[in-house]
Amino acid sequence: MSEETTDSIVSFDEIVLPSGQPRPGMEQIAEWMVSASRSLLKARQAEAETLFRRIGITFAVYGEGGDPERLIPFDIVPRILLASEWDFLARGLEQRVRALNMFLNDVYHDGEILAAGRVPAKLVLQNKAYLPEMRGVSVPGNVYTHIAGIDLVRTGPEEFYVLEDNTRTPSGVSYMLQNREVMMRLFPDLFNNHAVAPVERYPEDLFETLHSVAPAGCDGDPTVVVLSPGLYNSAYYEHTFLADKMGVELVEGQDLFVKNNFVFMRTTHGPQKVDVIYRRIDDAFLDPLTFHPDSILGVPGLMNVYRAGNVSLANAVGGGIADDKAIYMYVPEMIDFYLGEKPLLKNVDTFWCDKPDDCAYVLDHLDELVVKEVAGSGGYGMLVGPKADAKERAAYAERVKASPSEFIAQPTLSLSTCPTFVAEGYAPRHVDLRPFVLVGADKVRLVPGGLTRVAMRAGSLVVNSSQGGGTKDTWVLNPPVGAADEGGADA
Amino acid sequence: MLSRTAANLYWMGRYMERAENLARILEVGYRMSQMPDLANGGTRNEWSSFAIATGCEEEMLAKHGEPDLDASIAFMVLDGDNPSSIHSCLRAARTNARAVRTAMTSEMWESLNDAWLEFRGHWLQTLKRENLAPFLEWVRNQTSLFRGAHSGTMLRDDAFSFLNAGTFIERGDSTARILDMKYHILLPPGESLGGSVDYYQWTTLLRSVSALGSYHWVYREPIKPWLVAELLILREEMPRSLRYSLSRVNEFLGKIAEGHGQRFECNRRAGQLYSQLCYDNIEDVFQSGLHEYLTKFITRNNALGVSIAQSFHF
Numbered sequence: 001m002s003e004e005t006t007d008s009i010v011s012f013d014e015i016v017l018p019s020g021q022p023r024p025g026m027e028q029i030a031e032w033m034v035s036a037s038r039s040l041l042k043a044r045q046a047e048a049e050t051l052f053r054r055i056g057i058t059f060a061v062y063g064e065g066g067d068p069e070r071l072i073p074f075d076i077v078p079r080i081l082l083a084s085e086w087d088f089l090a091r092g093l094e095q096r097v098r099a100l101n102m103f104l105n106d107v108y109h110d111g112e113i114l115a116a117g118r119v120p121a122k123l124v125l126q127n128k129a130y131l132p133e134m135r136g137v138s139v140p141g142n143v144y145t146h147i148a149g150i151d152l153v154r155t156g157p158e159e160f161y162v163l164e165d166n167t168r169t170p171s172g173v174s175y176m177l178q179n180r181e182v183m184m185r186l187f188p189d190l191f192n193n194h195a196v197a198p199v200e201r202y203p204e205d206l207f208e209t210l211h212s213v214a215p216a217g218c219d220g221d222p223t224v225v226v227l228s229p230g231l232y233n234s235a236y237y238e239h240t241f242l243a244d245k246m247g248v249e250l251v252e253g254q255d256l257f258v259k260n261n262f263v264f265m266r267t268t269h270g271p272q273k274v275d276v277i278y279r280r281i282d283d284a285f286l287d288p289l290t291f292h293p294d295s296i297l298g299v300p301g302l303m304n305v306y307r308a309g310n311v312s313l314a315n316a317v318g319g320g321i322a323d324d325k326a327i328y329m330y331v332p333e334m335i336d337f338y339l340g341e342k343p344l345l346k347n348v349d350t351f352w353c354d355k356p357d358d359c360a361y362v363l364d365h366l367d368e369l370v371v372k373e374v375a376g377s378g379g380y381g382m383l384v385g386p387k388a389d390a391k392e393r394a395a396y397a398e399r400v401k402a403s404p405s406e407f408i409a410q411p412t413l414s415l416s417t418c419p420t421f422v423a424e425g426y427a428p429r430h431v432d433l434r435p436f437v438l439v440g441a442d443k444v445r446l447v448p449g450g451l452t453r454v455a456m457r458a459g460s461l462v463v464n465s466s467q468g469g470g471t472k473d474t475w476v477l478n479p480p481v482g483a484a485d486e487g488g489a490d491a
Numbered sequence: 492m493l494s495r496t497a498a499n500l501y502w503m504g505r506y507m508e509r510a511e512n513l514a515r516i517l518e519v520g521y522r523m524s525q526m527p528d529l530a531n532g533g534t535r536n537e538w539s540s541f542a543i544a545t546g547c548e549e550e551m552l553a554k555h556g557e558p559d560l561d562a563s564i565a566f567m568v569l570d571g572d573n574p575s576s577i578h579s580c581l582r583a584a585r586t587n588a589r590a591v592r593t594a595m596t597s598e599m600w601e602s603l604n605d606a607w608l609e610f611r612g613h614w615l616q617t618l619k620r621e622n623l624a625p626f627l628e629w630v631r632n633q634t635s636l637f638r639g640a641h642s643g644t645m646l647r648d649d650a651f652s653f654l655n656a657g658t659f660i661e662r663g664d665s666t667a668r669i670l671d672m673k674y675h676i677l678l679p680p681g682e683s684l685g686g687s688v689d690y691y692q693w694t695t696l697l698r699s700v701s702a703l704g705s706y707h708w709v710y711r712e713p714i715k716p717w718l719v720a721e722l723l724i725l726r727e728e729m730p731r732s733l734r735y736s737l738s739r740v741n742e743f744l745g746k747i748a749e750g751h752g753q754r755f756e757c758n759r760r761a762g763q764l765y766s767q768l769c770y771d772n773i774e775d776v777f778q779s780g781l782h783e784y785l786t787k788f789i790t791r792n793n794a795l796g797v798s799i800a801q802s803f804h805f
Contacts, residue, residue: 054605231589231590240593265493267492268497268747268751269751
């Protein structure tokens with residue numbers, strides 16, 4: 001089925017075995033892939049593009065000229081996780097996000113994990129993402145990261161690794177939902193023949209999560225809003241989508257104001273009190289009186305209201321510390337320290353250049369490693385060692401030597417691939433997965449699957465949409481009725 | 492509702508209505524310019540009267556020289572820097588829509604988004620004088636689709652009222668300007684008032700607001716200037732007349748006030764302007780001078796727009 005071999009590394013393909021046969025559980029989709037005519041698939045692919053363009057599901061790429069409203073390439077071959085695989089991932093994700101939340105609560109209160117020496121205090125307390133403004137501030141339910149996007153990669157049937165924890169304002173959930181919407185419109189038969197777990201209740205889950213963390217003093221139904229920087233933001237589509245699906249107002253900073261230590265929005269009926277803000281603005285822009293004085297995105301005085309416990313912010317302010325690429329190394333420690341459990345999901349081995357031994361190793365093995373800025377995101381500013389030339393590596397080495405603590409390095413994993421429909425037909429392309437974990441004061445909610453990102457270029461490992469990556473619909477597939485005993489599942 | 496949302500809906504309605512009326516005004520000019528040129532060298536002034544009616548005379552002159560058909564297309568349709576061009580109206584309507592997507596139905600959004608994408612992807616490159624007529628028809632179709640989408644799918648709440656208040660404020664303004672074009676278009680020398688050219692001009696005007704059939708239905712008489720004026724100013728059954736437009740503005744502002752449990756300055760002004768149109772007759776209009784009457788209406792209608800924005804904290 002595959003018409004192209006990946007360069008040197010043979011990667012695990014999630015649908016096709018090296019023999020060319022489908023993996024167990026993937027027979028039906030493989031059959032469909034073989035039988036569907038290319039012209040039909042091409043037509044459907046074009047149709048998908050038209051749909052995305054019409055609905056306006058676009059993505060802004062800054063500072064590159066060209067079309068300011070770009071489409072993210074969408075691949076029509078779904079990425080499939082078997083129900084048993086998902087159950088395992090879901091348990092691992094919940095465990096991880098619980099620990100991250102306990103860690104955040106701890107470092108802004110008692111600092112037990114630091115006192116116990118399980119996480120270096122300096123790494124936390126001197127980090128730019130650690131906000132002293134939040135020390136001792138209590139948030140409802142002790143929840144800091146209400147919406148977490150955990151990036152996972154896979155290297156084999158049982159091998160899943162966490163690549164990154166996004167605990168600030170992870171985006172992409174609208175693509176997860178629209179990908180499903182579009183797939184169902186284009187290939188209704190596929191859904192008739194497969195037991196695909198639905199994801200549609202995500203907005204409702206999000207709403208319930210936000211409701212659960214309303215300020216203690218809020219009587220009656222809390223007013224929830226989504227706070228967006230506005231329509232020039234790259235994720236603006238997602239902000240409107242979520243507000244719309246939850247049936248709440250989408251506000252910008254100019255729509256809110258603070259009076260008598262409460263937050264209000266300006267409406268045609270006059271001021272209305274706001275209780276919970278799902279904010280898609282970074283910490284630094286939330287309140288010009290506390291952070292950037294020249295920012296016009298935020299709401300002057302918001303932080304005072306927040307500290308007084310009169311408004312809830314999701315995600316909480318200061319959560320960026322858990323999303324730091326150096327802190328990442330210590331998540332397994334957190335799981336052990338707070339939960340007394342063994343981590344279900346593995347971390348990728350990580351070298352931190354602040355440690356002299358690690359740094360020396362990294363500089364010696366640049367051609368094998370991926371090096372990232374501790375504070376970087378979006379696939380910018382990283383070095384993919386095996387793909388770089390000697391000159392690029394040398395230049396990067398200089399940057400690492402200049403400020404070692406700013407860099408971490410990880411071995412290049414042989415990421416799994418998924419068959420993807422490209423110009424020449426099906427070809428394996430590397431994928432990752434971002435499930436979205438919702439943490440309320442009452443419970444953790446999680447819809448099955450997540451956003452699959454795919455590197456559209458052959459051999460490429462970079463899946464970020466800002467770097468030309470695409471997306472796929474992600475299926476969690478329940479076994480067909482009566483087939484349960486085939487795979488030896490327990491009763 | 493957020494004040495900003497109300498403002499965006501109001502302006503979205505205005506911009507779509509404006510795009511439609513620009514197309515209608517262009518059509519008047521286009522048809523009038525197709526009158527056989529008279530042997531005695533009658534000067535053509537449709538395009539300058541068009542520029543005057545849309546209030547863009549000076550800028551157009553500065554940018555494209557003496558107004559003619561090509562200059563009008565370049566400035567009033569394609570010019571993205573001219574805030575009053577069809578280009579700018581479609582873009583602004585869509586930008587407003589993006590800002591308030593949560594207050595719209597997907598059909599409304601898709602009709603606006605489609606219109607903008609097709610304008611940008613097709614017409615912007617290909618529009619010439621040769622295909623002006625199909626383009627103007629396209630604009631009318633797009634605006635009809637948008638109207639159908641919101642009238643067929645929107646909840647009858649404040650969002651709907653703000654959108655419609657904007658639409659009908661703009662429509663009143665536009666119809667007044669279209670009618671006023673007749674004042675600015677001079678009859679060629681040798682042509683008498685009530686002569687064939689005059690008759691053709693009034694007919695064209697009626698056509699542009701899709702009211703030629705309605706005229707005959709209402710009056711069952713040959714085209715007479717004062718009856719055309721009466722139809723477009725005072726007749727409430729005529730959906731593009733000033734009176735109809737103001738009756739709608741009055742109604743939608745009334746609904747908003749009802750929801751708020753209080754009346755605002757804009758309600759007072761709208762009621763006043765609407766009553767005037769109810770109690771005026773066509774003799775009064777011509778007595779004060781048609782052009783003067785229309786100018787005064789445009790000014791008061793504008794002031795009403797400003798007052799709406801103030802009442803709801805836009």
